Amino acid sequence: MGDSSQRFIADHVVSLPRSGIRDFFAIVAAMPQAISLGIGEPDFVTPWHIREAAIFALEKGKTSYTDNMGLIRLRREINTYVEQNFGLSYNPDNEILVAVGVSEALDIALRAVLNPGDKVLYHEPCYVSYSPSIVLAHAQPIAIGTSAEDQFGINPEAVEAAWEPGCKVLMLNFPTNPTGGVTERAKLERIAKFAVEKDLLVISDEIYSELTFEGEHTSIATLPGMQERTIFLHGFSKAFAMTGFRIGYACGPASLIEAMMKVHQYSMLCAPILSQEAAIEALKNGGPSVAKMKAQYHRRRDLIVRRFNESGLTCHLPKGSFYAFPSIQSTGLSSMEFCQGLLQTEEVAIVPGTAFGPSGAGFARASFSTSYERIIEATDRIERYADSVRK
Ligand code: PLP
Numbered sequence: 001m002g003d004s005s006q007r008f009i010a011d012h013v014v015s016l017p018r019s020g021i022r023d024f025f026a027i028v029a030a031m032p033q034a035i036s037l038g039i040g041e042p043d044f045v046t047p048w049h050i051r052e053a054a055i056f057a058l059e060k061g062k063t064s065y066t067d068n069m070g071l072i073r074l075r076r077e078i079n080t081y082v083e084q085n086f087g088l089s090y091n092p093d094n095e096i097l098v099a100v101g102v103s104e105a106l107d108i109a110l111r112a113v114l115n116p117g118d119k120v121l122y123h124e125p126c127y128v129s130y131s132p133s134i135v136l137a138h139a140q141p142i143a144i145g146t147s148a149e150d151q152f153g154i155n156p157e158a159v160e161a162a163w164e165p166g167c168k169v170l171m172l173n174f175p176t177n178p179t180g181g182v183t184e185r186a187k188l189e190r191i192a193k194f195a196v197e198k199d200l201l202v203i204s205d206e207i208y209s210e211l212t213f214e215g216e217h218t219s220i221a222t223l224p225g226m227q228e229r230t231i232f233l234h235g236f237s238k239a240f241a242m243t244g245f246r247i248g249y250a251c252g253p254a255s256l257i258e259a260m261m262k263v264h265q266y267s268m269l270c271a272p273i274l275s276q277e278a279a280i281e282a283l284k285n286g287g288p289s290v291a292k293m294k295a296q297y298h299r300r301r302d303l304i305v306r307r308f309n310e311s312g313l314t315c316h317l318p319k320g321s322f323y324a325f326p327s328i329q330s331t332g333l334s335s336m337e338f339c340q341g342l343l344q345t346e347e348v349a350i351v352p353g354t355a356f357g358p359s360g361a362g363f364a365r366a367s368f369s370t371s372y373e374r375i376i377e378a379t380d381r382i383e384r385y386a387d388s389v390r391k
Pocket of ligand 1: 205207
């Protein structure tokens with residue numbers, strides 16, 4: 001079919017860059033024998049008791065829409081979970097919205113609060129959808145660079161320097177995809193003070209928080225003056241290994257949740273009922289399963305970071321998430337050259353750091369959501385490739 005329909009596409013969508021890793025992963029998909037450390041999802045299947053809850057709900061004929069906000073039983077469980085794990089309390093009636101993953105929660109949060117031309121601060125390297133989601137909400141993304149020297153945490157000075165008139169929202173994601181970076185409490189406190197001073201709304205994506213290996217995870221929403229200006233986003237995809245269920249949630253002040261609910265109601269209507277039933281089981285009884293998976297990630301993290309450093313690919317210790325973000329600068333190659341060469345020569349897939357923004361140049365993301373044995377094999381091959389390039 002001839003296609004002359006380009007002229008119908010909205011300007012802001014035309015100008016969205018094509019994802020830098022699409023072509024790369026098209027090659028990976030055609031190499032089933034390759035070891036992939038490229039994926040951003042758990043290698044574990046959803047724990048059986050959670051799957052069983054979905055099956056049981058289906059058997060019982062639970063096939064309807066739910067309340068737009070989500071099942072009230074689920075919202076109550078979310079409140080209990082968030083109270084116990086983050087020290088935050090929300091009213092299940094009007095301060096919690098169940099969404100189709102953190103992806104949808106993030107999209108509707110941005111669309112609910114941004115006017116055309118508003119500016120949004122976010123730290124980079126970051127999850128690939130942040131900047132496009134801001135653009136799709138007709139707003140302007142402003143990146144704040146983070147660096148390996150700071151272990152990819154965010155510096156309050158950098159936030160202050162990046163701020164300009166028109167900034168309305170600050171987006172945070174700790175632990176961070178793709179770096180595993182976290183920001184210690186003292187720095188978060190300074191950022192919180194700045195947010196109050198500049199009247200910023202904070203959207204905090206804490207999807208990897210259960211997978212924090214060092215220290216305590218602190219939500220910025222718990223800091224003085226912050227709960228009333230923070231939309232807290234969380235979900236089930238990572239810690240509970242539930243990516244395919246497509247379920248997450250947003251907690252925040254009632255007026256913001258109501259605004260998000262309007263966008264959600266007219267676009268998504270509600271999250272799937274079977275996933276909501278599974279999520280209730282995950283929150284009630286999923287703790288031991290999460291702990292077991294976390295122990296595996298922890299062991300694999302220590303292995304992969306050690307092996308990268310032994311190979312001359314300097315790698316900071318990711319304090320959370322299931323990603324390592326080694327520097328490939330000692331090889332003299334660009335991120336893309338290194339990853340393409342590695343794939344072609346040694347059949348190992350890792351993601352060029354530039355896929356996560358310009359400040360990812362010189363780095364690559366290697367996910368340790370694959371078995372210990374495969375990580376041993378993959379890192380041996382990566383070492384061999386890096387050595388061969390340096391010669
Ligand atoms: N936020 C971050 C930081 C992510 O890394 C991801 C997925 O990789 C998401 C959100 C999407 O999560 P969900 O599956 O809940 O839509």
